[in-house]
Amino acid sequence: MRILSLIKPDIVLFIGDISDGSIKIIKKINLIKIPTFVILGNHDRGKDSTGETLLKQIRVLQEKYCAWDLKIFNNQLNILSARPCSSGGGYYLSNEVKAVYGPISEQESVNKIIKSSEKNIRELPLVLMSHAGPSGLGSDSTSICGKDWKEPSCDWGDRDLAVAISEIQKKRKIDLVIFGHMHNRLKRNQGLRNMFKIDKEGTAYLNSAIVPRYKKNIEGELLVNFSWVEFVDSEISHISHRWYSESGEISEEEILFRNGDF
Numbered sequence: 457m458r459i460l461s462l463i464k465p466d467i468v469l470f471i472g473d474i475s476d477g478s479i480k481i482i483k484k485i486n487l488i489k490i491p492t493f494v495i496l497g498n499h500d501r502g503k504d505s506t507g508e509t510l511l512k513q514i515r516v517l518q519e520k521y522c523a524w525d526l527k528i529f530n531n532q533l534n535i536l537s538a539r540p541c542s543s544g545g546g547y548y549l550s551n552e553v554k555a556v557y558g559p560i561s562e563q564e565s566v567n568k569i570i571k572s573s574e575k576n577i578r579e580l581p582l583v584l585m586s587h588a589g590p591s592g593l594g595s596d597s598t599s600i601c602g603k604d605w606k607e608p609s610c611d612w613g614d615r616d617l618a619v620a621i622s623e624i625q626k627k628r629k630i631d632l633v634i635f636g637h638m639h640n641r642l643k644r645n646q647g648l649r650n651m652f653k654i655d656k657e658g659t660a661y662l663n664s665a666i667v668p669r670y671k672k673n674i675e676g677e678l679l680v681n682f683s684w685v686e687f688v689d690s691e692i693s694h695i696s697h698r699w700y701s702e703s704g705e706i707s708e709e710e711i712l713f714r715n716g717d718f
């Protein structure tokens with residue numbers, strides 16, 4: 457986490473699959489001095505159907521924890537969160553999530569996301585964070601949420617998230633939907649996934665699941681990956697995947713969006 461103090465983002469978003477339920481890592485996240493928001497992933501449930509593993513993490517994270525919620529960061533950004541711990545594939549509520557939240561139906565999840573969005577400050581950009589991305593963004597294995605591990609490929613996005621997005625878009629712009637879960641490196645030697653998309657409403661979709669998040673360059677130095685988003689005057693001006701050296705310098709960068717590109 458030391459690198460965050462070198463690269464100095466204004467906020468940090470964790471998009472889930474942080475561990476397999478380790479409270480130790482969650483406690484480390486809690487020590488980050490930069491404002492931090494966390495949505496947990498399917499792995500974070502920790503295969504504990506009592507929901508206790510999940511609850512422990514929620515209790516440690518407190519205000520940092522995001523699920524079916526809207527938080528306003530510093531009167532600068534609306535941060536809306538979707539269903540926690542999603543494993544994609546339409547709609548599936550795991551026993552762990554049921555144990556914590558009760559048996560929430562697909563429509564109830566849609567309603568919870570929309571209801572949370574209603575508290576947004578209209579003048580501020582809206583970022584929507586989810587562990588798995590929405591359905592409707594493509595059915596190929598290379599699609600931003602496409603199933604790649606087995607034939608036939610298909611859309612593996614979350615339906616509740618997609619419906620909520622289209623409803624919210626009727627009322628205001630969603631600037632960015634950020635998610636992970638579907639790894640950039642496809643199974644069965646199918647190459648790399650498309651990690652970025654913009655829809656006809658102007659909403660940007662960013663898949664941040666660069667896995668693994670660490671690698672070594674040819675000199676043997678450790679590099680760590682971050683998805684990086686910048687706003688200027690409440691508009692997104694830059695989106696990229698960056699590899700940083702341990703000293704906080706950008707070693708490699710894949711620019712996905714620059715203001716004026718579209």
Ligand SMILES: [Fe+2]
Nearest residue numbers: 473497498637
């Ligand atoms: Fe995941």
